Amino acid sequence: MLLPPDLEELIDKNHPVRVINAVLDHLDIDAISAKYKGGGTSSYHPRLLLKVLVYAYICNEYSSRRIEQLLKRDIQFMWLAGMATPDHNTINRFRSEKLKDVLKDVFTQVVKLLVDSGHIGLKDINVDGTKVEANANRYTFVWGGAIKTNKEKMAGQLEQLWDYAESIAAEELKDKRPQAFSPTDPQAVQQTIDQLNEVLKDKAVDKKVKQKLNYARKNWPANTAKYNEQEKILAGRNSYSKTDPDATFMRMKEDHMKNGQLKPGYNVQISSENQFVLNYTLHPNPTDTLTLPAHIEDFEQQLEHTPDTLTADAGYGSQQNYELLEAAGIEAYVKYNYFDKEQQGRRSPFAADQLHYNEAEDYIVCPMGQHMQNAGSFKSKTSAGYEQTITNYQASNCNGCPLRGMCHKQKGNRIIEVNHRLRKLKQQAAERLRSEAGIQKRKKRCADVEPVFANIKHNKGFRRFMLRSKAKVTIEIGLIAMAHNLQKFTKASQTKKNISIAA
Incomplete structure (x- = not known):
């Protein structure tokens, strides 16, 4: 070769790495820069390291040693880093230390860029969660x-x-x-x-x-x-887990037979719109029910915006969540535990919540038409400490009833517990979910938030964290969410033949 090659000519004009470079050049990273004390030996610019990390996650490369190798032999990485070659220790320290507590703000800037470019509106969001295995020993717990x-x-x-x-x-x-x-x-x-x-x-x-x-x-x-x-x-x-005390043992359905496997992991919650990740939070709870209050609070704090509607599956259907969304002015399209069975007509007519309630005279009608009278109320607290009011209703005489064997198996007259507030909230939720708008949102939810998890876990192969502790794992999920958004943005930009973020 008579003259040395120019990397600028070797990178296609529509290559995704150019879009990533342009987007990250427009972000404010002062919070990251503030973590550098100054003095001592020269260090790599934090924007350069951020670009390298985000592009590596887009390319499904998560190992700092592997990224170090790519910086020396992959032309896209060489172009993006300007031929700089930070070693794996530098890359790992930047990821686990310098991005701690500040990456979320950088991610939020990307989301706001997507809002400004018209890709999302932050009005109608979908919420769901998935469990990701922790980098911890499965047998020391x-x-x-x-x-x-x-x-x-x-x-x-x-x-x-x-x-x-x-x-x-x-x-x-x-x-x-x-x-x-x-x-x-x-x-x-x-x-x-x-x-x-x-x-x-x-x-x-x-x-x-x-x-x-x-x-x-x-x-x-x-x-x-x-x-x-x-x-x-x-x-x-x-x-x-003893090797990662922040990780909780959760049952994960990962094998092809969907057998439950108990592994240390984290419950990752995301909000999505048009298959873009709007927000993410990590929780130690194996179930989704208790995660929504903290997730919504973080959403409003980061994006300074309250969505108009929220769609979620039955894992979020609780009194606490319904009342939270109602108080926040968010229209909730959230299923409750037996909604799908009711839709399919598989709900038992003897179930307590299927019995008719006479609100004016405060009694419940049993399957034989007998009035079950109010037998007193008591306060109860959920595992999250949320207080509920439960009312008991008791039948007057179940002896000789031909339906008794199907109705209940209690020794005496049947007693049922009713949460009237939750009962009313479920009725309101059912009306919204069965409306024309509710049907459309239920259909869209499956095609919106589920593909995000499919892309992250299947296409990108991100099924297990590499770092330990909640603080560091939060950085990882932030990088993978940012990579997902920028990769999708790049494809959308190429489709419109407009890759200039400045435009």
């Missing part, structure tokens, strides 16, 4: 239920030891019995064991009791402290 069982067992054994000590040293232990043997304070557990040892040291004690006391003295105070620390990490969850 802590269960909240096991901690509770062990603490209860410890408390029971402490009480038995005290009862035994009282049987042979009643005078010494008189008026000294603890009010409770709950092992929550390691010092209290240690004090109780020391007190028992002191009382029994000169007594003829059973050999097994001595062994148990010695074991308790060596292990129980330390175990109590360990359980307290584990419960602090759990923070209300039912499990966590």
Whole structure:
């Protein structure tokens, strides 16, 4: 070659890398730049590293070592980086440290560019979630239920030891019995064991009791402290992985037979419109029901906008979510758990929510026409602490009823629990979902938000995080969401033959 090649001539004018370069040149990255203290040796510009990372995610390349190799031999990466060759440590530090807590703002700028270009309007959104496996050991875990069982067992054994000590040293232990043997304070557990040892040291004690006391003295105070620390990490969850304490064990349907597999992971929630990702949040909850309040709050905070309508599946149908959307002025097209069965006519006529309610006289009509009278109300709290009012209704006489075997299996007269507020909210939701607009939105939801997950998991092969901890995993899902949006924007721009973001 007589003259060295020019990379500018080797990159096609309509190549996606040019669009990515143009879009990211227009973003404000002052928040990222502020993380560089200055001084010391020269460093690579954060905009350059951001471009490289986003384009790598578009190309389904997530390994920092693999990206390092591409910067040395792939002409698109070489052109984008201006022949710079940061090593994998630099790339990984930028991704896991410099983008922490600031990438969401950069992603929001991309969403606002999509709004300005007319690709999305932020008015009608679809919400759904998927579970993504964490980069954590599947076999090193802590269960909240096991901690509770062990603490209860410890408390029971402490009480038995005290009862035994009282049987042979009643005078010494008189008026000294603890009010409770709950092992929550390691010092209290240690004090109780020391007190028992002191009382029994000169007594003829059973050999097994001595062994148990010695074991308790060596292990129980330390175990109590360990359980307290584990419960602090759990923070209300039912499990966590020892190699990534932020990850919760969730049942994932990943094999071709859809067999449930229990793996550490995160629940990723997204809002979408026209198959663009508008917002994303991560949650430790295995189910979607409790994720909506935090997701909507983050949506409104990031985009400074409240959507007009929201469409979601039955996983979000709860009193808390319906009332939240109603208070926010968002028209909710959200299914409840039995909506599809009702549509298909497979709902049992004996189900409590299928029985007729006379609001004027406050009674429910059973399948035989008997009036079930109000038997009192009580307050109940959900697992999220949301308070509900439940009313009991009881039939007056179920003896000899020919439908009793199909109606209920209770010993006496049938009693049902009714949440009138939720019942009314479900009726309103059903009316919206069955309307012409509701039917269109239900059809569109499946073709809007589901393909986003399909593209991320199947086409892009992103089924497992590479980093650990919620803060770093949030960066990963932000990069993959940004890559998805820019890749789709690039295709739309090429279709319109308009790749200039400035235009």
